[in-house]
Every structure is written in C-alpha cells, then in structure tokens.
Amino acid sequence: MIEIRPFDIKELDTILELYVNNFKDLTADNIEYKKNKFKKDIMRFTKANIPGEILVAVENNKIIGFASFIKKGHWYFGPFTVIPEYRGKNIGKLLLKSSLEIIKKEGGGKIRLTVQKNNQTAIKIYENHNFKITSFIMELDI
Numbered sequence: 001m002i003e004i005r006p007f008d009i010k011e012l013d014t015i016l017e018l019y020v021n022n023f024k025d026l027t028a029d030n031i032e033y034k035k036n037k038f039k040k041d042i043m044r045f046t047k048a049n050i051p052g053e054i055l056v057a058v059e060n061n062k063i064i065g066f067a068s069f070i071k072k073g074h075w076y077f078g079p080f081t082v083i084p085e086y087r088g089k090n091i092g093k094l095l096l097k098s099s100l101e102i103i104k105k106e107g108g109g110k111i112r113l114t115v116q117k118n119n120q121t122a123i124k125i126y127e128n129h130n131f132k133i134t135s136f137i138m139e140l141d142i
Contacts, residue, residue, distance in 0.1 A: 001059070002057055002058070002059050002064075002089075002091060002094060003057070003058045003059070004055055004056070004057055004058075004094055004095060004098045005055065005056060005058065006053055006054065006055060006056075007054040007055065007056045007063075007066065011056065011063060012039070012042060014063050015042070015054065015056070015063070015066055016035055016038065016039060018063065018065070018066060018081055018083065019034075019035065019038055019079055019081070020035055021083075022081040022082075022083060022084070038079065041070065042054065042068075050070060050071065050072075051070070051071035051106050052068070052069055052070030052071060053068070053069060053099070053102055054066055054067070054068040055067050055068075055095055055098055055099060055102075057082065057086075057091045057094065057095055059086075064082060064083050064086045064091065065080075065081055065082035065083060065086065065091050065092065065095055066079075066080070066081065066095070067080040067095035067096060067098070067099045068080065069099050069102075069103060069111075071106070071109075074109060074110040074111065074112055075103050075109055075110065075111040075112070076111075076112055076113065077096075077099065077111050077112070077113040078113045078114065078115075080092070080095065080096070080099075080113075080122075082095070087121070092121075092122075092125055093125060093128075096125060096126075096129060097129070100129065111131075113126065113131070114137070117136075
C-alpha cells in the first residue's frame with residue numbers, strides 16, 4: 001500500500017538523491033548547483049514560517065517519489081518525481097492530488113510549475129488536473 005505523507009527532515013538525503021537521479025535536465029555542469037539550490041529551498045521553508053511542503057510516496061518504508069510546493073507570492077509546484085520502476089501506477093497522481101488538497105486548505109491561489117516540453121506524461125497529468133499552458137521558456141546556447 002502506498003502512503004502519502006509529509007517528509008521528515010531526516011529524509012533530506014534520500015529526497016536529494018531522487019532529485020538528482022530522476023531529472024533529465026540535470027547535467028554535469030548544473031547538477032551541484034541545482035541540488036544545492038533545492039536543498040537551500042527545503043531548509044528555508046522547513047525552518048521559516050513559509051507555506052510549503054514536501055510530500056513523499058512511501059511503500060514498504062521506501063521513498064518512491066516526492067512532490068514539493070512552496071508559496072512565493074503565488075504557489076510554485078515542483079520538483080516532483082516518481083522513481084522509474086513505480087511510474088504508471090498512479091503514484092504521481094496521488095502526490096499531485098494530495099499537494100493540491102493542501103494548497104487549497106492553505107487558501108489556494110494561482111499555482112505555477114515548469115515542465116520539460118518532451119515530458120508528455122507529466123503534461124498530461126497536469127492537464128488532467130486543469131493546469132493550462134500559459135507561457136514558454138526559450139533558450140539559446142552560444
């Protein structure tokens with residue numbers, strides 16, 4: 001049985017490992033920067049009185065996914081991942097639904113997120129929960 005619950009700060013290293021191992025946009029050039037930024041964000045909202053949460057999906061005492069959200073003017077959802085061998089089992093939907101319920105209890109408001117344009121699975125999950133594409137980010141490497 002899958003349990004969705006708030007993460008414990010003692011699980012920080014596990015969350016960071018999931019983050020590093022499951023995001024395709026992390027490269028050798030930016031992995032440490034993004035990992036440290038995510039860790040800093042986690043520490044900031046766990047120590048301060050900033051609305052936000054990290055939820056973990058757990059099966060047999062193993063963290064198999066997580067979703068995070070924080071309020072910085074508007075709500076920002078992400079990072080959010082499920083380890084590959086557990087994908088396709090509605091765990092992402094459970095994490096997203098649980099996150100949205102907490103945000104609603106906290107007063108709701110606008111929720112924003114970013115998703116890779118080739119991540120059609122995630123886009124479909126978000127669209128099924130009434131998220132709309134409102135902008136694009138363009139990049140150029142020179």
